[in-house]
Amino acid sequence: MELSNTSVTPGSYECTMTVDCAIFGFQSNKLKLLLVRRSTDPFKNEWLLPGGIMNDGQTLEESVNKVLFNLTGIDNTHQEQVKCYSALERHPVKRVVTVCFYALIKPENHPVIAKNYVSEVKWFSLDGLPKMAIDHNQLASDALLKLRDNLKQKLIFGELLAKKFTLKELQDLYESILNEKLDRRNFRKKIKQMDLLLETKEKKAGVKGGPNLYMIKE
Amino acid sequence: MELSNTSVTPGSYECTMTVDCAIFGFQSNKLKLLLVRRSTDPFKNEWLLPGGIMNDGQTLEESVNKVLFNLTGIDNTHQEQVKCYSALERHPVKRVVTVCFYALIKPENHPVIAKNYVSEVKWFSLDGLPKMAIDHNQLASDALLKLRDNLKQKLIFGELLAKKFTLKELQDLYESILNEKLDRRNFRKKIKQMDLLLETKEKKAGVKGGPNLYMIKE
DNA sequence: GCAAAAGTGTTCGTTATACACCCATGC
């Protein structure tokens, strides 16, 4: 291969790009992943991360927003880029390079509806993920690792919880993401010294013990 | 935008993809970055990270290898994906999405030669980087953050050092990457308890103190 | 009133940091 081949020209090789998004939600005290089942070929009846092509005039981030909105009505989510995948035979229709993202949402805020090309949309527990099409199991697994990584560095949980939440709920979320049990007292100590939460005067009703509600500062 | 637009079809929008690579080297006790200066438009006389287009039949990783080989003769490097950039007006010739990687090499092993389209290839200190074309200053900065991140998690320094090196050299490298001073005794303790280095019987000649040479295990 | 969950502090072990002297080599 010649160096001259490496320069961008009007005739440079072009390929289709897609975005795929691992949407994490927190439901029944478990971290869930939202998958769609396609109703038509390719991948008829197979499960996939929601995703779609990047169109002309869109950045990847804009594409993710559009795709998520179209598939699930979800808008304005916290998104994080995970990785770019470029294996040659990923897609049966044509060469497609995809960029994987993750987003964090609160399932209650986003009733999911199966739309075009999709026969079913469903939240899956992470320990019960189906075999997905293409390399999407790999994408999902990489997305979870990235989420864990980010969680360790900063307190990010996007829309995973309600605006006001108890420390117990926050801890359950952490345990879910990290897939490990945490000591309650140590967890509370750590979170409090991060100084990112605001203690409201309210208590959560309908729960024994009368736990305090917190919200994110600012 | 309609959902039907999100599905991959033979006619889906396509765009040119490039790879850009932040090549880090360690020279005169400082971490350096290898940049190229273009000899022709676009970006005539401007500095850039070495990069080029992804061609048909190549993965991004293969493209990086080819581009690096063509520009610098560098082969078989440790490469790490940094991030994908898709802003609309990045490139003057056409829409181009790029994926940034970094690689770690030992400058002494790779004499650099300016080839096609390149008038100059030069190692720059990180604190003396020129203004680069497009968004390459951003790419370089993101690549360094990623390198730091990876360094904290595992002992990776690719080809940055010779096969056999002294602990002092390793420490200088760390200090260079992290841009902070480390305590000599604590550093040595930490590295040793990682148990990744093999102590050779050899000492480095020409250096006062007669420091021991180490190499990576296995 | 009793069962269930919330809230709270202390001890201990591990890890990270700070710090000073003797030894080997080059010149």
Next chain:
DNA sequence: GCATGGGTGTATAACGAACACTTTTGC
């Protein structure tokens, strides 16, 4: 032989892990 850098250990502080009882609320 002296100046430069290599090599080593210990004491202290910070951080993370383990652990039990009292208070509040729902039912």
